[in-house]
Amino acid sequence: MTQELASAKTPKGEQTRALILKTALDLFEERGYEGTTMRAIAETAGVSLSHAYYYFHSKEELIQGFYQRVHEAHLAACQEILAHDGDLHARLLGVLNAKLDVSTPYHRFCGIIFKNAADPQSPLSPFGPESNAWRQESTAIFTQVVTGSRTHVPADLQAELPNLLWLYHMGIVLYWLHDNSPNQVRSYRLAERTAALVAQLIPLASHPLMRPFRRAALQVLAELRSDPDEPRESPRPTNEGEIR
Amino acid sequence: MTQELASAKTPKGEQTRALILKTALDLFEERGYEGTTMRAIAETAGVSLSHAYYYFHSKEELIQGFYQRVHEAHLAACQEILAHDGDLHARLLGVLNAKLDVSTPYHRFCGIIFKNAADPQSPLSPFGPESNAWRQESTAIFTQVVTGSRTHVPADLQAELPNLLWLYHMGIVLYWLHDNSPNQVRSYRLAERTAALVAQLIPLASHPLMRPFRRAALQVLAELRSDPDEPRESPRPTNEGEIR
DNA sequence: GTCTATAACCGGATAGAC
DNA sequence: GTCTATCCGGTTATAGAC
Numbered sequence: 001m002t003q004e005l006a007s008a009k010t011p012k013g014e015q016t017r018a019l020i021l022k023t024a025l026d027l028f029e030e031r032g033y034e035g036t037t038m039r040a041i042a043e044t045a046g047v048s049l050s051h052a053y054y055y056f057h058s059k060e061e062l063i064q065g066f067y068q069r070v071h072e073a074h075l076a077a078c079q080e081i082l083a084h085d086g087d088l089h090a091r092l093l094g095v096l097n098a099k100l101d102v103s104t105p106y107h108r109f110c111g112i113i114f115k116n117a118a119d120p121q122s123p124l125s126p127f128g129p130e131s132n133a134w135r136q137e138s139t140a141i142f143t144q145v146v147t148g149s150r151t152h153v154p155a156d157l158q159a160e161l162p163n164l165l166w167l168y169h170m171g172i173v174l175y176w177l178h179d180n181s182p183n184q185v186r187s188y189r190l191a192e193r194t195a196a197l198v199a200q201l202i203p204l205a206s207h208p209l210m211r212p213f214r215r216a217a218l219q220v221l222a223e224l225r226s227d228p229d230e231p232r233e234s235p236r237p238t239n240e241g242e243i244r
Numbered sequence: 245m246t247q248e249l250a251s252a253k254t255p256k257g258e259q260t261r262a263l264i265l266k267t268a269l270d271l272f273e274e275r276g277y278e279g280t281t282m283r284a285i286a287e288t289a290g291v292s293l294s295h296a297y298y299y300f301h302s303k304e305e306l307i308q309g310f311y312q313r314v315h316e317a318h319l320a321a322c323q324e325i326l327a328h329d330g331d332l333h334a335r336l337l338g339v340l341n342a343k344l345d346v347s348t349p350y351h352r353f354c355g356i357i358f359k360n361a362a363d364p365q366s367p368l369s370p371f372g373p374e375s376n377a378w379r380q381e382s383t384a385i386f387t388q389v390v391t392g393s394r395t396h397v398p399a400d401l402q403a404e405l406p407n408l409l410w411l412y413h414m415g416i417v418l419y420w421l422h423d424n425s426p427n428q429v430r431s432y433r434l435a436e437r438t439a440a441l442v443a444q445l446i447p448l449a450s451h452p453l454m455r456p457f458r459r460a461a462l463q464v465l466a467e468l469r470s471d472p473d474e475p476r477e478s479p480r481p482t483n484e485g486e487i488r
Numbered sequence: 489g490t491c492t493a494t495a496a497c498c499g500g501a502t503a504g505a506c
Numbered sequence: 507g508t509c510t511a512t513c514c515g516g517t518t519a520t521a522g523a524c
Contacts, residue, residue, distance in 0.1 A: 037499060048508045050502085059500070111364040118362030120355045120422045127422045178364045178371045186468065193464040200457055209453060213444055220437040224430065257490065281515055292492045294518090303516070 017055045017065075020045045024062045025106070033059075033109040063113050066106065071134060073102045078141055088149040089199035092165070095145055096172055096191040100184065103176070107184060111177055126170065139166045151199070154206045157214065160221050161202075168198065261299045264289045265313075268306045273353045277360065307357055307368050308375075310350075315378045317346045322385055332393040333443035336409070339389055340416055340435040344428065347420070351428065355421050370414065383410045395443070398450050401458065404465050405446075412442065 023045040027036040038059055042052040056062045081094030103110055117126050125131060142165035146153060153161060172194070176187040205214050267289040271280040282303055286296040300306045325338030347354060360368050367374040386409035390397060397405060416438070420431040449458050 034499095038501080039499075050509080051507060053501070054507075057501095111362075115359055115363035115366070119359030125422065178369070190464075190468060193467065197457070197461055197464065200460065204454070204457060207453065209451065210448070213441070213448060216444065217441055220434075220441065223437065224434060254489070260490080282517080283515070294493080295491055297517075298491080301517095 013055075016047065016051075020047065020052055020055055021062060021065045024056075025066060028109045029105065063109070067113055070102055070106065071137075074099050075137070075141070077102055078144075082141075082144050082148055086148065086150045088145070088151040088202070089195055091145045091149050092198060093192055093195040095141055096169060096195060097188065099169065099173065100176060100187055100191065103173075104184065107176070114174075114177055135166070138169075139163060142166050142169070151202060152206065153202060154214070156218055157202075157205060160218055163221070165198070168194070257299075260291065260295075264291065264296055264299055265306060265309045268300075269310060269350075269353065272356065273350070277356045304360070304366065304368055307360070310357070311375070311378055314346055314350070315381060318343050319381070319385065321346055322388075326385075326388050326392055330392065330394040332389070332395040332446065333439055335389045335393050336442060337436055337439040339385055340413060340439060341432065343413065343417070344420060344431060344435065347417075348428065351420075358421050379410075382413075383407060386410050386413070395446060396450065397446060398458065400462055401446075401449060404462055407465070409442075412438070 020041065024036070024041045027041055027044060030036075031040075038052055039049055041062075042049045045052070056065070077098035078095050081098065082091060085091055085094065117131075119125060120128065126135060139162050142162040145165065146158070146161050172187065172191050175190055176184055179187045181187075204210060264285065268280070268285045271285055271288060274280075275284075282296060283293055285306075286293045289296070300309065321342035322339050325342065326335060329335055329338065357368070360366055361370060363369060364372065366372070369375065370379060383406050386406040389409065390402070390405050416431065416435050419434055420428055423431045425431075448454060
């Protein structure tokens with residue numbers, strides 16, 4: 001897998017490809033997605049219309065290229081914070097802020113990415129099998145967040161927490177996508193506040209009072225991860241009835 | 245507000261409008277959203293292209309029509325349960341099951357549509373202003389769920405709970421969209437299990453131990469609903485510092 | 489108010505000659 | 507790789523029928 005999404009055979013082609021992508025991103029930012037015509041992209045980049053289509057089979061495919069870039073940037077931006085802080089809230093917030101920071105210049109047309117990613121049939125769906133790779137990379141960040149922190153996490157929760165945090169972070173991003181406040185301040189505030197809540201909640205979840213709920217919740221998660229169609233009886237075949 | 249989105253002045257017009265909508269849904273399901281042309285819809289419905297546009301100002305507006313229908317069906321399916329049961333879990337689960345039941349015939353179709361609905365700029369986004377009407381109607385169902393149940397809900401939580409449940413229900417729907425298990429059994433199971441968790445969690449939230457967390461969480465929600473850019477100082481101008 | 493017919497505009501996407 | 511012509515479909519406009 002030495003190349004990504006479309007042709008990039010020669011250094012020259014690679015350059016041209018990058019030029020088209022950069023031009024497209026600039027124009028998208030300047031005029032919005034729909035406001036940017038392929039003709040304009042090609043013209044501004046100084047290539048022919050059909051040549052633009054040679055590298056990117058569709059306007060949407062330009063976004064796939066963009067997506068790759070942002071993800072790498074986020075990964076890089078995170079490492080810094082994750083290496084230097086042991087506080088769970090700080091780590092979590094750092095990762096979220098990094099995500100938003102990295103994405104901010106592209107807020108307007110990140111909606112378009114999501115539009116593609118949201119289609120369950122699309123290979124870009126963040127929940128689909130095709131996204132396993134980057135979803136796991138993404139989740140790994142949250143594993144780092146947890147394992148590198150001083151906060152004690154109950155053993156049973158430990159395994160599941162990164163997945164939960166990943167889901168939580170997707171929620172933040174979803175909010176951010178719809179956030180039209182200036183500079184998306186609301187999203188940053190949401191991230192800060194909810195990260196504090198999460199950091200507050202984890203110790204609470206360790207409390208004996210919460211234990212039944214925690215176990216029930218984790219069981220549900222385990223169920224969802226396991227076989228889709230088998231009812232839960234198999235481990236205890238003599239036990240009748242649903243686990244309610 | 246006797247009529248919805250487009251012209252439907254007379255019974256006859258109403259019929260035509262319904263015919264166009266039904267035809268569109270059929271075709272969408274058969275050929276996908278993008279694969280269905282307005283020309284094809286008009287032709288199949290036996291009306292002129294311009295006449296289709298007379299009732300639905302855009303292709304997307306057809307989808308809003310679809311939302312409206314599903315919501316009405318959901319509302320109807322819910323009333324039965326909401327009138328006859330006082331158990332919170334039963335009420336919540338009833339509403340969720342009704343939602344899934346009502347939506348099942350359109351599972352594939354919803355996935356196709358969601359791709360477009362996820363774009364925040366799209367008038368189809370369930371979070372956007374164009375969807376205010378049915379979103380509020382939708383939320384009202386969860387108000388019914390809460391107020392009609394025997395379970396005691398802390399006063400401060402009472403106001404916010406319907407919105408939280410609405411959001412939760414959107415999460416279920418999101419899962420359902422990506423659920424390819426036969427008859428979407430996984431989604432039904434998810435609904436049942438998580439509804440039980442929610443019903444379990446609400447009494448827990450009333451516990452004194454949880455009070456600080458509950459208050460903090462509700463404050464975050466209040467903040468989000470209020471002015472985007474004002475820091476929280478205004479109500480107590482003498483009090484310095486952030487509420488963390 | 490309901491409906492048809494026709495033409496046109498615009499922009500994404502494609503084909504084929506060079 | 508490039509250029510030109512062309513297609514296709516969402517959308518709009520016009521003009522007029524019942």
